[in-house]
Amino acid sequence: MPFQKLKKCFTSPKKLLKLAILILCIFFSIYQVVKCVEKLMHPPISTYYGFHLNETIRYPSVTVCRSPSFKTDRFSRFGLRRNSDLSIHNAFRFFNFNIHTIEYFLNDTTWTFDELISSLAYNGYGYPIADVKIVEFHSVTKGRCFTLTPKSTSRTLSISGGWWFYLKHNFTVRSLDLYGMSTAGFHIHLHDDNEIMTSEVAQENNFMEYIYLEAAEDMRMNLKIQEFTKINTNESPCVHDNLSYSKSKCQELCVQKQIAQRLNCTLPWLWLLDDDSNLPQCSDATSVQQLISLFQPHFIAIYCTSNLITYMNEMLGYNVNGFVSDIGGSLGFLLGLSVIGFITVMEKILASLIRSYFKNKTKTDVKERDLRSGQLNNLKHMNKNPEYLHRKNDVHLYDNLRDFESDDFKCYQNTLVVSDNRY
Incomplete structure (x- = not known):
């Protein structure tokens, strides 16, 4: 049908x-x-810039580490050579594990909070009145570090509404490293509340701003805040919807778990591990040295730390879809088409x-029909005229040629038929 x-x-x-x-x-x-x-399954992502006039400002967290990182004059108490680097091979070969632990060693040979920071203030309030959270952790290369995180925002957009630090140092002789920087100073990292300082030598992958402040140096820093929000897409599932997600913390925790599982013991440097991990403290030089060596880079990595690319691209601003939309909209709205x-x-x-x-x-058929009708009428007229009937079919006769220019001859020329196909 x-x-x-x-x-x-x-x-x-x-x-x-x-x-x-x-x-x-x-x-x-x-x-x-x-x-x-x-487009619905894979929506295009457009990046735009905007400006917000906030009434309050959320200041970044600050992580402070001291340089030199250890009290090397106390190393001899634990069987280590004076002024030795913990990352060198067999640094803990003569460490007396029967008497001391690594945790006690680190607490005794690193700088406490009071030895590092004499006073601090945030949002116009000094510590401990200032609403600040302090986290302490140990690093293999930078000793004991402290992360200070503000718990509240600041309403004062001036120098009195931000961070104030008075740092202490006991250096007596200024010495320089290979890059011409003073070896006595402070490593300062500015970062988001959710990010941490990892075991990497460089912290570019953790969205940090690094500052090295030499001892006896004053510095004032004016902050400009930029915020970038990414969208969780199918192509980038690693972006977490949870606002407390930390890329650096996730990576560092993964590294520390692998090290602990490989050595089957833990140390204060693995500070992200839970206390209920049920792993014993490493109590021999081999385990400690293996753990330290796992933190040291033995490779070269060439990579990109950001997917933000500045580009200039020429593209057509009008296509078939736009044409159909414009035509349909214009004709439909203006003409009702x-x-x-x-x-x-x-x-x-x-x-x-x-x-x-x-x-x-x-019209063409009518003209052809009228022409044929006229020809037939002329033929009938000639058949009725005896003068045409008695003429001989010879073009050389004078009687046939005398009316060559007459209308009768023209009619005769159209109707005469001879047996030898001649007029």
Whole structure:
């Protein structure tokens, strides 16, 4: 039954035109729907810049480490050589594990909070009145470090509303390293509340701002805050919806868990591990040295730390989809033209062309019919005239040539038929 109805579409040009336009509209609608579904499944991400005038400012966390990182004059108490680096090979070879632990060694040979920071203030309030959280941890290369995180925002947009630190140092002789920097100073990292300082030598992957403050140096820093929010997409599932997610903490915790599982023991340097991990403290030089060596880089890594790329690209600002949208919107709004109206207009245009074609064809047929009718009438007239009947069929006769320019001769020329195909 549907096939029979489909056949009727080919019976007239009007129905055939409707079928063709309907098929085109169906295919174009399917194309548009597919494109819309693709955009819905993989929505394009646009990055825009904006400005906010906040009434309050959330200051970043500050991590402070001292340089030199250890009290090397006390190393001899634990069997270590004076002024030795803990990362060198067999640094703990003569460490007396029967008497001391690594935790006691680190607490005794590193700088406490009071030895590092004489006073601090945040948002106009000094410590301990200032609403600040302090986290202490140990690093293999930088000793004991302290992370200070503000618990509240600041309403004062001036020097009195931010951080104030008075740092202490007991250096007596200024010495320089290979880069011309003083070996007596402080390593300061500015970072987000959720980020931490990892065991990496460079902290570029942790969204940190690094500052080295030499001893007896004053510094004032004016902060400009930029915020970048990423969208969790199917192509980047590593972005977590939880606001407390920390990329650096996740990476460092993974590294520390692998080290602890490999050595089957733990040390204060693995400070992110839970206290209920049920792992014993490492109590031999081999385990300690293996743990320290696992923190040291033995490879070169070439990589990108950010996917933000500045680019300039020329592209067409108008395509077929935009053209169809503009035409459809303009004609539909201004003229009220729709697909049904477009079909009606095309039907009228096609019908007008067909009528014009058949009208011209009819005029041509009428002219041909009138011409044939006139020729037949002339032939009948010549048959009735005895003068034409008694003439001989010879073009050389004078009687046949004398009326060469007359109308009778022209009529005779059109109607005379000879047996040898000559006039």
